[in-house]
Amino acid sequence: MKTARTIAEVRHAVSTARAQGLSVGFVPTMGGLHAGHISLVEAARRACDFVVVSIFLNPTQFAPGEDLSTYPQSLEADLASCDAAGADLVFIPDVETMYPGNALTTVSVSQLTDTLCGQSRPTHFDGVCTVVTKLLNIVAPDKAFFGRKDFQQLTIITRMVADLDIPVQIVPCPIVRESDGLAMSTRNQRLSAESRAQAVSLHAALTEARDQIRQSHSPATEIIDAIEAYIRLNAPDGEIDYIQIIDPETLCDVETTDNGVLIALAVKFPGARLIDNMLVDSEPRSQ
C-alpha cells in the first residue's frame, strides 16, 4: 500500500493503474477509522482492481463551535487497517493542499439539504459536497463507496453526481453496528460510559418503530411520538435533535407508513452528536 500527500501523486498513481487496465474504487473518510469504514474499503476491494482511500478531516463541513478540534484522529492505526483491508493507495492531504486559499466555488445541493441534519447544520452539506466533488475530480474513480449510516449524505451525493454529470457510480453500503446495535461512529469513543450505555436506545427505538410500522402501519406522528418517549426514558443524557419519518428518495416527511419509509434521528449526547436510521421496506401488512 502506498500513501500520497499531493494531488499530483494521486493522479499519477491512478493513471498508472488505469494504463494497466485496472478499475478504480474510492472510499472517502475523515479518519478515526472503525469497522464501518473498513467495510467500505472491503466492498471497494471486491468490486474494483485498484482501491483508493482518502483520510481528510474536512474543516469546511464543520461550523464554528462544532467538534472539528476534538474530532478523533488515529492516522497510524488507520493506515494499518487500510493496508489490512487491501487498499492500494491512501490519500492524506493537508488542509493547504485541499484549500490553497483562493477558491471562489462552493458546490451546493438544494432541497435535500434543508431537512434532517441540514436543519441544525445549515452549512454542513455545502462543505461535504464541495470536498467530495474535489476528491472525485482528483481520484476520478469508477465507483465511490458511501455508508447508509449517513443516509442523507449518500442521497445528496448521489443526486449531486447525477446533476453534475460526474462519471462515477455511487455505491451505497450497509450500516455496520456494534454487537449491541449502536451504529459504529468515530464519535462514539467520545461518549462517557453512561452515555455509551444509553446510546444503545437509539437503535432499540428504531427497531421497535420498524416492527410497529410493519405490524400496524401506524401514522408517522404516532411512531415518532413512541420513539421520542422511548429515547427520553432510556437516554436521559441525550437531547433529541430530530426524529423524522421520510420518503427515502425525496427525504420529505411522510404522514402514512404504508409504503417504504426511512426513520432517521439525531441525538446530542455530551461529547458526541449521534445519528442513526432504519429503512422499513413496504412489506405486506401482517395478519
Ligand code: AMP
Ligand atoms: P466519515 O469518516 O464519518 O466521513 O465516514 C466516511 C464514510 O464511512 C461515509 O460514507 C460514512 O457513511 C461511512 N460510515 C461511517 N460509519 C459507518 C458505519 N457504521 N457503517 C457503514 N458506513 C459507515
